[in-house]
Structures are given as structure tokens and as C-alpha cells.
Amino acid sequence: MTDILRKPASNREPVGRKSMVQELADLTAVVVAPGDDQTSFLLRELQRFRMRARQIWPMPETVPGDADVVYCEYSADLARRLPWIPGDARSALVVIVPPNDPIQADALANATPDAVLARPFTTNAVLSSLVLARSQFGYERRLRSKIERLDENLRSIRTVERAKAILMATRRMPETEAYGFIRRQAMDRRVSASAVAAAIVDSFELLGYDNQH
Known part of the structure; x- marks a missing residue:
């Protein structure tokens, strides 16, 4: 009887998770x-x-970028008025489009909005634009974060490879031994291998070995 009355697990809200609203x-x-x-x-x-x-009105030369969400009236030069470069927005952007006046598709695309809201407004349209804008903005921000982490990982790999090459050339270490040396130094100092590698590269360049070899 208890199982029959119990709410299906698939319909339950995750514990501690806030709803979108x-x-x-x-x-x-x-x-x-x-x-x-x-x-x-x-x-x-x-x-x-x-x-x-x-x-805010009239339309400022630069649209404010200090809010979580910016609703902005469409204009042909909107992209120029935004306080960020495309792909690096600091706020979710919703462009308000007129009901009948023509708009330029390229101008709208260049503004890279997260959502649009057409006049006349309705309750459902406002909520939909808000949810979509926040969702899209969050998705793009997560993508940017992943890209930044990938870039950092690539820089770390290049630095470690450079440090290995330095150790192999200056200390006549085999590649595996050079990498092991970097790892041991990292563990002893409780820092990352890339930090040790960066110190090796910096020391090598500071002493001017590049000019001697």
C-alpha cells in the first residue's frame, strides 16, 4: 500500500535544488x-x-553591463553599443523587437542575444525569454570555462615538455627520468608539476642558457 501511494521517483524535485523561478x-x-x-x-x-x-531611456551610447539580465530595445547598431565583445558577454541579453517595424537580421545576429522578446508583451513571453536567456547565458559561460581550462591544460603540457627538454639537455637525463624529477619536485613542494616546470623554464631563460645553446 505504501508503494502505491509513494510519488514516483522520476517526478520528485531533487533535494536541495532550486526551481528555475x-x-x-x-x-x-x-x-x-x-x-x-x-x-x-x-x-x-x-x-x-x-x-x-x-x-533606462533614452538608449545610452553604451548599454549597461552590470546586471544579470539586460532587456534592450532593438537598434541597428546595438552590437556597437554593447559593453563586451561577442562571445564574452557579462550579462544575459534579451533583445526587444518591434511588432511590425522591419529589423535587420544581420544586426540582430551581430548582437548575439540569448533570447528575444517581441512586442506586445505577455506574461508567458516574458517568462519564456527570461528562462531561455538565463539558460543560454549559463550554457555559454560553462563552455567558456571549459575552453579556458583546456587552454590552461595545453599551456601546462607545453611547459612540462619544455622543462623536460631542458633537463634532458642540461643534465643529460632520459625523458622518463626528467619527467620523474619534475613529479618528485612537485610532490615534495606540494605544488603542481606545471608549476615546477615553469620554474625550471624561467630559471633556464633567466640564466641565459638559450643564448649559449
């Missing part, structure tokens, strides 16, 4: 749009999710 609470938002009824509606919807939202 809960994650929106206390986020900051900037709305760069004219002060009209539609903008007031958008601000109210964001505040309904307990977000701290403020409105």
Missing part, C-alpha cells in the same frame, strides 16, 4: 526601453519574480 529571485535586470505601458508591464513581471529591475 526560485533562481530568478534577487537577480538584477536592466530594461533599456521607452517608458510606456509595455515597459511598465515588463518591469512589473520581472519584479513579480522578485528581481531587482530598473529602466
Whole structure:
């Protein structure tokens, strides 16, 4: 009987995990749009999710980048007004597009928005744009973090290979022994192998061995 009444595990919320709406609470938002009824509606919807939202108009030369989410009115030169380079955004960007006025597809693409919100606004459209923007922004930020870690790993590998070559040339060590030396030094000093390798390379270059060999 107990098993019949128990809620299926697949439908349970993970323990301790916030829902998407809960994650929106206390986020900051900037709305760069004219002060009209539609903008007031958008601000109210964001505040309904307990977000701290403020409105700015006229369109500034540089769109603020100090908020978690930026809602910005479409303009043909929007990409130029953003305070970051494409692919390195500091805020989730939602572009507000007009209902009938034509827009330039290239201009919209160059702004690399995380979502768009078309006028006239609705409750569902605002929530959808917000969830999509935060999700896309988070995904891209995780990708950038992975790329940075990969770059760091590649730099570390190159540094270790360089240090091994130095030890093999200056101490006549076989490759395996040179690598073992780096690892032992790292363990003794409780630092990474790349840190030891970097010290070896720096010392080698500081003493001017490159100019002697």
C-alpha cells in the first residue's frame, strides 16, 4: 500500500535544488526601453519574480553591463553599443523587437542575444525569454570555462615538455627520468608539476642558457 501511494521517483524535485523561478529571485535586470505601458508591464513581471529591475531611456551610447539580465530595445547598431565583445558577454541579453517595424537580421545576429522578446508583451513571453536567456547565458559561460581550462591544460603540457627538454639537455637525463624529477619536485613542494616546470623554464631563460645553446 505504501508503494502505491509513494510519488514516483522520476517526478520528485531533487533535494536541495532550486526551481528555475526560485533562481530568478534577487537577480538584477536592466530594461533599456521607452517608458510606456509595455515597459511598465515588463518591469512589473520581472519584479513579480522578485528581481531587482530598473529602466533606462533614452538608449545610452553604451548599454549597461552590470546586471544579470539586460532587456534592450532593438537598434541597428546595438552590437556597437554593447559593453563586451561577442562571445564574452557579462550579462544575459534579451533583445526587444518591434511588432511590425522591419529589423535587420544581420544586426540582430551581430548582437548575439540569448533570447528575444517581441512586442506586445505577455506574461508567458516574458517568462519564456527570461528562462531561455538565463539558460543560454549559463550554457555559454560553462563552455567558456571549459575552453579556458583546456587552454590552461595545453599551456601546462607545453611547459612540462619544455622543462623536460631542458633537463634532458642540461643534465643529460632520459625523458622518463626528467619527467620523474619534475613529479618528485612537485610532490615534495606540494605544488603542481606545471608549476615546477615553469620554474625550471624561467630559471633556464633567466640564466641565459638559450643564448649559449
